[in-house]
Amino acid sequence: xxxxxxxxxxxxxxxxxxxxxxxxxxxxxxxxxxxxxxxxxxxxxxxxxxxxxxxxxxxxxxxxxxxxxxxxxxxxxxxxxxxxxxxxxxxxxxxxxxxxxxxxxxxxxxxxxxxxxxxxxxxxxxxxxxxxxxxxxxxxxxxxx
Amino acid sequence: xxxxxxxxxxxxxxxxxxxxxxxxxxxxxxxxxxxxxxxxxxxxxxxxxxxxxxxxxxxxxxxxxxxxxxxxxxxxxxxxxxxxxxxxxxxxxxxxxxxxxxxxxxxxxxxxxxxxxxxxxxxxxxxxxxxxxxxxxxxxxxxxxxxxxxxxxxxxxxxxxxxxxxxxxxxxxxxxxxxxxxxxxxxxxxxxxxxxxxxxxxxxxxxxxxxxxxxxxxxxxxxxxxxxxxxxxxxxxxxxxxxxxxxxxxxxxxxxxxxxxxxxxxxxxxxxxxxxxxxxxxxxxxxxxxxxxxxxxxxxxxxxxxxxxxxxxxxxxxxxxxxxxxxxxxxxxxxxxxxxxxxxxxxxxxxxxxxxxxxxxxxxxxxxxxxxxxxxxxxxxxxxxxxxxxxxxxxxxxxxxxxxxxxxxxxxxxxxxxxxxxxxxxxxxxxxxxxxxxxxxxxxxxxxxxxxxxxxxxxxxxxxxxxxxxxxxxxxxxxxx
Numbered sequence: 001x002x003x004x005x006x007x008x009x010x011x012x013x014x015x016x017x018x019x020x021x022x023x024x025x026x027x028x029x030x031x032x033x034x035x036x037x038x039x040x041x042x043x044x045x046x047x048x049x050x051x052x053x054x055x056x057x058x059x060x061x062x063x064x065x066x067x068x069x070x071x072x073x074x075x076x077x078x079x080x081x082x083x084x085x086x087x088x089x090x091x092x093x094x095x096x097x098x099x100x101x102x103x104x105x106x107x108x109x110x111x112x113x114x115x116x117x118x119x120x121x122x123x124x125x126x127x128x129x130x131x132x133x134x135x136x137x138x139x140x141x142x143x144x145x
Numbered sequence: 146x147x148x149x150x151x152x153x154x155x156x157x158x159x160x161x162x163x164x165x166x167x168x169x170x171x172x173x174x175x176x177x178x179x180x181x182x183x184x185x186x187x188x189x190x191x192x193x194x195x196x197x198x199x200x201x202x203x204x205x206x207x208x209x210x211x212x213x214x215x216x217x218x219x220x221x222x223x224x225x226x227x228x229x230x231x232x233x234x235x236x237x238x239x240x241x242x243x244x245x246x247x248x249x250x251x252x253x254x255x256x257x258x259x260x261x262x263x264x265x266x267x268x269x270x271x272x273x274x275x276x277x278x279x280x281x282x283x284x285x286x287x288x289x290x291x292x293x294x295x296x297x298x299x300x301x302x303x304x305x306x307x308x309x310x311x312x313x314x315x316x317x318x319x320x321x322x323x324x325x326x327x328x329x330x331x332x333x334x335x336x337x338x339x340x341x342x343x344x345x346x347x348x349x350x351x352x353x354x355x356x357x358x359x360x361x362x363x364x365x366x367x368x369x370x371x372x373x374x375x376x377x378x379x380x381x382x383x384x385x386x387x388x389x390x391x392x393x394x395x396x397x398x399x400x401x402x403x404x405x406x407x408x409x410x411x412x413x414x415x416x417x418x419x420x421x422x423x424x425x426x427x428x429x430x431x432x433x434x435x436x437x438x439x440x441x442x443x444x445x446x447x448x449x450x451x452x453x454x455x456x457x458x459x460x461x462x463x464x465x466x467x468x469x470x471x472x473x474x475x476x477x478x479x480x481x482x483x484x485x486x487x488x489x490x491x492x493x494x495x496x497x498x499x500x501x502x503x504x505x506x507x508x509x510x511x512x513x514x515x516x517x518x519x520x521x522x523x524x525x526x527x528x529x530x531x532x533x534x535x536x537x538x539x540x541x542x543x544x545x546x547x548x549x550x551x552x553x554x555x556x557x558x559x560x561x562x563x564x565x566x567x568x569x570x571x572x573x574x575x576x577x578x579x580x581x582x583x584x585x586x587x588x589x590x591x592x593x594x595x596x597x598x599x600x601x602x603x604x605x606x607x608x609x610x611x612x613x614x615x616x617x618x619x620x621x622x623x624x625x626x
Contacts, residue, residue: 019267026293026300029442030314030328066458068449076346076456083248084347092459127262127463129310 022055022131032062034123034131041135045116054108054120058101058131065097098124181466185263186324194466196255201321203334205254212250212355215396216243219362222389223369230372235365242358249351250336257462258341259327261308261316269309276304298441315442317422327460330414331421340421343462346455349411356401356408363397366390418443418450 020041025033036055038048075093079086105122113120117136126132181194189198216239224236264272276289289304291311302311305318308325312318317329319339328342340348369390373383384391414424419440423429429440444450 019271021268021271024313026295026302026314029295066460068453068457072458073452073456075458076452079459080346080350080455083245084252084350085248087459092461094458095461098461124461124463125465126265126268129261129264129313130268132265132267 017134017136020133020135022133024129031066032123032128033059039133042118042133045118045135046113050112054112055131057104058123061097061101061104065094065101177469179466180464180468180470183470184464184466186260187322188260188324190466197257197338197466198254199322199332199338201332201334202254202337205335205337208250208335209247211396211400212243212246212358215362215393216358218389218393219365222387223365223393226369226372226387227365231368239358239361239365242354242361245354246351246358249347249354253333253336253340253344253347253351254338256338256344256347257464257466258339259329259343259460260322260339260341260462260464261310261313261325261327262464263308263325264310272304272310296441298439300441315420315423328420329422343460349415349455352404352408352411356404359397359401359404362393363401366393366397370394415451415454416447418454 018041020039022034022039025035027033034055036052036059038046038051042051071093102122102124105120109118109120119134119136121132121134123129123131179194181190181197184190187200189200189202190196191198219239220236224239227235289311291302291304292299293302293314294300295314300314302314304310305312305325307318307323310325312325313327315328316325318325319329319332321332322339324339326339326341328345330340330345330348332339333348336348336351338344369387370380370383373386374380378386411421414421417440419429423440444453
């Protein structure tokens with residue numbers, strides 16, 4: 001059978017959406033880190049530097065959440081002494097940073113990516129496996145994936 | 146570019162469509178379900194998702210019973226004598242240890258060990274496309290692995306057929322719980338749960354404190370019996386006066402060796418940043434390849450390894466047990482009522498903004514109505530695209546190209562010439578004819594009905610639309626079939 005592509009204008013149809021997934025980067029171990037390279041499907045829509053900056057900021061925020069330092073050790077020791085019941089009452093540092101990440105992604109979506117028809121999904125909604133990027137297309141559907 | 150007419154769809158009107166109400170019985174609102182109620186793994190949940198337990202709870206009741214019974218006998222029969230003859234701190238220390246043990250045990254058993262949620266259908270399709278470049282599909286593809294470099298060392302990631310994703314490093318699939326667990330250590334029948342990234346520290350504190358408790362009780366009972374037999378009585382007489390002590394002695398004697406051994410083993414694992422799973426498999430053993438035999442996750446310092454494993458930041462649960470699922474409905478029929486023979490096209494930028502703006506509502510577990518609306522507006526856009534009267538202009542693929550890429554999709558291998566029903570008007574289409582009401586061709590019906598179509602790679606427009614629609618399945622929507 002023939003496989004053709006038609007421009008959206010010909011079809012007179014509303015914009016479709018496609019999704020691309022930015023996978024985790026395990027080069028430094030099991031810490032939460034995503035690839036920062038701009039996917040080919042987004043090359044025409046987003047500035048490479050802007051994208052890399054967004055991804056790098058996300059990576060930095062996750063690194064902050066998982067940082068092994070005085071604060072995390074103190075939290076761990078306090079939890080151990082209270083037989084881990086303290087986590088039932090208090091919010092952990094990780095959870096606080098996750099909220100910060102949600103706000104950052106929302107902010108980036110509103111200011112930079114939504115006007116270009118792109119939507120970043122918070123990785124926590126995908127189990128920190130991928131950064132799901134939804135592309136809303138209004139032009140030839142032959143572009144992208 | 147043609148100028149497009151913007152037509153706004155009022156979401157409120159979608160829910161009161163009489164035709165859809167009579168055409169399908171499930172359109173009325175249902176109680177929003179929490180995600181734990183639809184969790185695919187073999188777990189049990191209590192307290193509305195707050196407590197998670199494996200379905201194979203093993204001998205957890207026995208473990209609890211042994212600890213409670215032993216401690217109870219200790220406080221009842223040994224402590225009065227020891228308080229009188231030694232010090233009052235004995236029951237205090239015993240009490241603190243007992244509390245610590247029970248709390249650690251409960252925390253280990255009732256905590257999510259680090260379960261990874263399964264891949265969404267979109268993700269699974271994306272991964273399938275990357276793997277299966279040849280296009281041919283077999284019933285079960287060979288085991289898939291991906292090699293990556295971690296700290297200059299080659300590590301193989303395996304593909305999990307159940308969870309439809311490449312397992313992150315140190316993650317393993319527990320067959321008892323049917324979940325992929327991060328930093329999987331082992332499935333412990335004594336605690337009735339997997340031991341993984343999130344509850345390893347609880348497990349370790351449980352076995353360490355239990356070692357102390359067992360040793361303490363063992364020592365106290367020996368002291369008790371010795372003191373009794375010293376005051377002019379024989380050992381037999383002392384035992385007769387305090388028979389419960391014998392019971393405690395037997396329990397502690399047989400458990401102290403195994404628990405001390407286990408504690409020592411896990412102390413070694415913590416110090417070298419290994420898991421039981423890795424140690425048993427010999428993943429980083431020096432007997433393997435001489436070049437890449439080191440553990441890539443170790444910090445090369447015992448103290449740092451211990452701190453990282455036991456005192457590191459507490460990662461969150463990834464499965465969002467108490468989040469709300471979207472209500473199950475048939476969105477296509479609702480939308481079709483509004484979009485029948487819709488030929489106009491919303492203005493692109495406005496549609497984007499409306500769709501994207503409403504999609505920006507934070508996906509909070511309690512904010513289900515907001516998220517419902519967000520997804521609904523996005524889906525409306527996509528469904529209108531699929532079922533508009535101009536759909537048939539997109540060239541359909543033949544049956545051979547709708548073969549799924551090795552994924553298990555029910556009904557995916559349905560006959561290509563299955564009788565089709567026009568989804569818009571529920572009118573059966575005779576072979577070769579199109580629906581008389583909307584002119585929709587039979588081939589279009591085949592594409593919409595055949596769920597395999599979502600996973601195969603026909604024309605790009607249909608791929609995206611169907612892939613986006615497959616979200617509806619993930620989110621609790623029943624796709625039209």
